[in-house]
Amino acid sequence: MYQNPGLLNDIVGALPLPVAVYTGDSLKVEIANPAMIRTWGKGDQVIGKNYPDIVPEIQDQQIIDQALTVLKTGIPFHAKNKKVDLVIQGVMTEHYFNYSFIPLFNEKGEVYGVLNTGADVTDLHQAKEEAKSANEKLTMAIDAAGLGTYEIDLATKTVKTSGNFNAIWSIEKEVSNEELIARLHPDDLPVREKAHEQALITGKISYETRILQEDHSVKWTKINGKIINDQQGNPKTIIGIIQDIQEQRAFEEELKKQVVDQTEELQRSNNDLLHFAGIVSHDLREPVRKIKIFNTLLSNEKKPGFYRTSKKYLSKINHSAQRMENIIEGILTYSTLDKTAQSFEKIDLNEILENIKTDLELVIQEKDAVLITSELPEIEGASILINQLFYNLIQNALKFSKADVPPRVIITSGLINDNGVDCVKIIIKDNGIGLDPAFNERIFNAFERLHSKDQYEGNGLGLALCRKIVKRHNGSITAAGEKDNGAEFTVILPLRHEDKIS
Secondary structure, three states: OOOOHHHHHHHHHHOOOOEEEEEOOOOEEEEEOHHHHHHHOOOOOOOOOEHHHHOHHHHHHOHHHHHHHHHHHOOOEEEEEEEEEEEEOOEEEEEEEEEEEEEEEOOOOOEEEEEEEEEEOHHHHHHHHHHHHHHHHHHHHHHHOOOEEEEEEOOOOOEEEOHHHHHHHOOOOOOOHHHHHHOEOHHHHHHHHHHHHHHHHHOEEEEEEEEEOOOOOEEEEEEEEEEEEOOOOOEEEEEEEEEEOHHHHHHHHHHHHHHHHHHHHHHHHHHHHHHHHHHHHHHHHHHHHHHHHHHHHHHOOOOOOOOHHHHHHHHHHHHHHHHHHHHHHHHHHHHHOOHHHOOOEEEEHHHHHHHHHHHOHHHHHHHOOEEEEOOOOEEEEOHHHHHHHHHHHHHHHHHOOOOOOOOEEEEEEEEEEEOOEEEEEEEEEOOOOEOOHHHOOHHHOOOOOOOOOOOOOOOOOHHHHHHHHHHHOOOEEEEEEOEOOOEEEEEEEEOOOOOOOO
16 A cells, blocks of 8 residues: 555654554554654554444444544544543543544545544643633723723724723714814823823833813823834834723822811811910900009908918919910910920929928818829920820819719829830829729820710810820820729820920
């Protein structure tokens, strides 16, 4: 049958692709090169055996029928990317082949055999499937994110778009690149041109622009693209995405407006506060001055019957008037100075507490209260604020006392190191009506009241102010306690400050 069988075997054996020749209705294997033998995976002893017997697993895969049809009809058969299941080393494995069955003719023009060639494209098939799956997932992610995709052929100016792209642009038919550009807000055209000029260098396009709607409204969008070059390095295609950022832009504008409004309101509030502080300081100075003058006149009174007790009361009046004058001066100074430039001063906490005891002397006497204090250290801070801090805390302890139990306020302290900063930890504990643990944080909110005004006086600002004061001094304040079993406030303040008060 063969003019030179040896030569034919040498040629077939050297081919890297699987090749075999079958003859007769039994498809007897006359030739099988090493590549085909490896593909079958059934060992080297295949010559002379029948093709169906070597790979019986393909009987139900129509492959044998395809070879026999070629043998009978003389018409070649070609399969592309065809799935073939083969048993390799006892395990059924999935493969994909491009294979052919080609008829072989003798001198009489009769078909005497079939040439089987093939190429294992399993890896290529899997790569295509993975790429297809990845592309589908990417498309789903882009659609889910509300992004629109586009592709512009720079030679023909034709545009391929996705459904989301069309929805963002409010278009229902194919449009050219020129038509899209015409829909952009005229003020944004320079931004687009600059982005495309930079893209010639970077290869990337990114800018925000407004799309003009049919009702003359605008829609803010963000466009990101990439220039794809041909083999010569010339721009060929632009691919990219478009995002509707109208809501984001509207939110940003509203946020800016609110910031401006709140800044103006804060400025008005600060101006009102300065005005109020000036008025209060000015209006209170005169009566305080008169109190001191008349108190001096009474103290110098030499008439008989002016008893020692009266002298004692006059001394207290003079002391209180002097304290009021100092407070007025402190308020005026603090309200008129730039807070970012206000320096700290050394404060004797023991002196602060003594002044507070004097200020609250009548309440302490009225309630038969007992204040027990330990020796406190000297710290740096704003004196008027620290005074207000402890005044509010002690006044609270006296205010929220039990009706039938004299208030007992114990103030203790100790030095600690808090995150590398030397601090004083001060605990103010009372035996009053206590505090529900559920409100440990709420009580520091402005205007937060746990009791009605009929029961206890106040505006709900005292503890909120305390927290602001300790934060301004880079400290902290916390509350604890039990209902009907007293409250406990813990204040931590740095002993020293490197910076000025903020």
